[in-house]
Amino acid sequence: MNFGRLGASSSPRKAVQPVTKYLFIDGACLRTTIEEIGKRYAPGQLLRVDYDRLTGGYDKVFYYDALPAKRSGETDEDFSIRRDAAISFHDQLGSLDRFHVYEGDTRRSPSIRKQEQKKVDVMIAVDMLTHSFRRNMQHASLLTGDLDFKPLLDALVIEGMSVTLWFPPHKTNKQLIAAADQRRQLDIQSIYPALRPASKALFYIPSGSGEPSRGDIGRVLHVSNSDNGESKIV
Amino acid sequence: MFECQDRTYVLATPNPNPGYCTYWTHLDLTILKHFAFDVLGLAVPDAVT
Numbered sequence: 001m002n003f004g005r006l007g008a009s010s011s012p013r014k015a016v017q018p019v020t021k022y023l024f025i026d027g028a029c030l031r032t033t034i035e036e037i038g039k040r041y042a043p044g045q046l047l048r049v050d051y052d053r054l055t056g057g058y059d060k061v062f063y064y065d066a067l068p069a070k071r072s073g074e075t076d077e078d079f080s081i082r083r084d085a086a087i088s089f090h091d092q093l094g095s096l097d098r099f100h101v102y103e104g105d106t107r108r109s110p111s112i113r114k115q116e117q118k119k120v121d122v123m124i125a126v127d128m129l130t131h132s133f134r135r136n137m138q139h140a141s142l143l144t145g146d147l148d149f150k151p152l153l154d155a156l157v158i159e160g161m162s163v164t165l166w167f168p169p170h171k172t173n174k175q176l177i178a179a180a181d182q183r184r185q186l187d188i189q190s191i192y193p194a195l196r197p198a199s200k201a202l203f204y205i206p207s208g209s210g211e212p213s214r215g216d217i218g219r220v221l222h223v224s225n226s227d228n229g230e231s232k233i234v
Numbered sequence: 235m236f237e238c239q240d241r242t243y244v245l246a247t248p249n250p251n252p253g254y255c256t257y258w259t260h261l262d263l264t265i266l267k268h269f270a271f272d273v274l275g276l277a278v279p280d281a282v283t
Contacts, residue, residue: 206258218238
């Protein structure tokens with residue numbers, strides 16, 4: 001009787017297959033988050049991002065954004081400049097390897113008196129579900145802060161897809177965050193490494209170092225108690 | 235949050251290792267306050283200057 005060698009396997013060892021990851025970007029969310037971060041960390045400056053670097057690690061990136069609509073009182077010339085800039089930006093993104101850009105429309109809503117994106121949300125939902133059903137990807141990431149996408153995340157999770165939500169903190173509903181399998185904050189810490197050198201040179205961000213507690217290391221400016229939300233200024 | 239003698243600002247936050255802290259240092263208090271709120275979720279009042 002041959003019991004074989006201890007630990008030996010009769011089948012050839014299988015190579016570990018890399019996980020195929022797709023990223024789906026709500027362009028309006030990414031654009032406004034980068035603009036707001038720029039206003040806080042480099043006022044008066046436009047932050048330029050290396051999108052190839054920002055999305056490193058994903059096999060494909062799908063970017064969805066609406067072309068701007070004409071604002072009330074805006075001249076045809078100003079509108080044309082703004083729209084051409086958006087088209088040029090989409091063309092640049094679309095020329096990057098791995099990137100696919102899809103454009104929706106923007107219309108002015110008379111009821112809520114602001115611009116509304118059309119088609120974009122449905123395009124994202126259709127594409128994420130289609131890639132999921134076809135098993136084109138093993139992991140899906142969605143960059144958004146829009147609660148409207150919660151049913152989409154629920155459907156993807158039920159389908160067995162591993163889903164990460166990449167969201168702007170303080171602006172994203174907790175229900176949306178809870179619907180994902182994994183969460184990642186879209187904040188200065190995730191965007192700064194992907195800034196172009198000229199933008200990176202405008203400022204730097206704090207880096208944390210773990211050290212034995214040194215007590216009061218200077219004049220105390222503020223004490224915060226995260227357990228009960230209390231804080232005091234000294 | 236501390237102001238040190240070398241004009242740097244330091245934010246000390248709890249560290250998973252007992253007896254340790256994570257120290258976040260910056261020369262610009264405004265950036266440190268934004269970072270504390272955006273990344274760490276710690277609101278520092280505007281009155282802190």
